[in-house]
Amino acid sequence: MKHQVIYRSKWAMPTALLIIFAIVGCTGQANAPTLLPAPSSTPAASSPTPVSVESTATSQPVTDNNVLYQDDFTNPGTGWEEVTFDNYFIGYHEPEWYHIEIRSANSKAVVSEPERRSVVDATIELQVFTNSAKTATEGDFRYGLVFRRSGDQWYAFTISPRTKKWEVLKSSPNGLVILQEGVEESIHDLDVDDLLRVDAKGSDFFFHINDRLVGEVTDSDYTGGEIGLYAQSFDSPNTHIHFNTFTIRDVELSLMCNVVNEATLYVRSGPSKTYSQISVLSDGDTVEPLGVSPDRQWIKIIVEGSENPGWVSYSEGYMSCTPTVDFFPIVSP
Helix, strand or coil: CCCCCCEECCCCCCCCCCCCCECCCCCCCCCCCCCCCCCCCCCCCCCCCCCCCCCCCCCCCCCCEEEEEEHHHHHCHHHCCCEEEEEEEEEEEEECCEEEEEECCCEEEEEECCCCCCCCCCCEEEEECHHHCCCCCCCCEEEEEEEECCCCCEEEEEEEECCCCCEEEECCCCEEEEEEEEECCCCCCCCCEEEEEEECCCCCCEECCCEEEEEEECCCCCEEEEEEEEEECCCCEEEEEEEEEEEEECCCEEEEEEECCEEEEEEEECCCCCCCCCEEEEEEEEEEEEEECCCCCEEEEEEEECCCCCCCCCCCCCCEEEEHHCCCCCCCC
């Protein structure tokens, strides 16, 4: 019988959280964007001054010890900035969102979480959607979350509901590059939340949309930094994004294995062929790994309908696991 399960293993990360900061895209010619000016005392002022904010930010109370920061944006006292610029604004949106609205094409905004501290390993989740009533009916845009940010150096994971496209971006002083991209049909249309998730551990990053793993990237250039929100317009003259629940927790890798190559595998009571057979897996079956044996030859799994775990051979080449077993915790019989 085929079954699907999800298991989360945990690694600790520094208890670090962040304060707000914003970078924006351009006004001016659509084919030559530059940075937006910092806000001035009036929206139309010709001599902008830098943003200066005194924050008394406090994160929303949470009960899960693995959750390091969480905000559902119902309380402006948590300290995310509210600023209006010439061609965009950011702030709280009643009853329960934070929003970025970009009022021109070829512009972008990056907003760091209020405490603005450096985070290394983390699992980051974001519920987000496009508000169709305030978004142009034509044109494309993308939005999502930013991690390991230091000034104009950061990674981002974004989606576009109109093209169903996702992208992993890397920003540097030389500009933006796409590290990975793809199409995911589960991305919802406008006005419906999508759940984005990034698992960052060392130089390895795993990207999920609506509980589905869509990409893996390895990049060692940025080892830590701020976490926050991202929005960018292309040819859309008005783009309005609502950010819902935003969560940072100790890194949790979702482990999953599938039987491949039309194999039939015996599940045994221990990590050796000398142990008794307790179940059988067939091609396409999905199992929940609990860990891997010290020699990484056997995977410990949940057995459907049994209170006891089982072991299945990994060395035979008939199990495909995400992420690779190199990330699995070592477990004993």
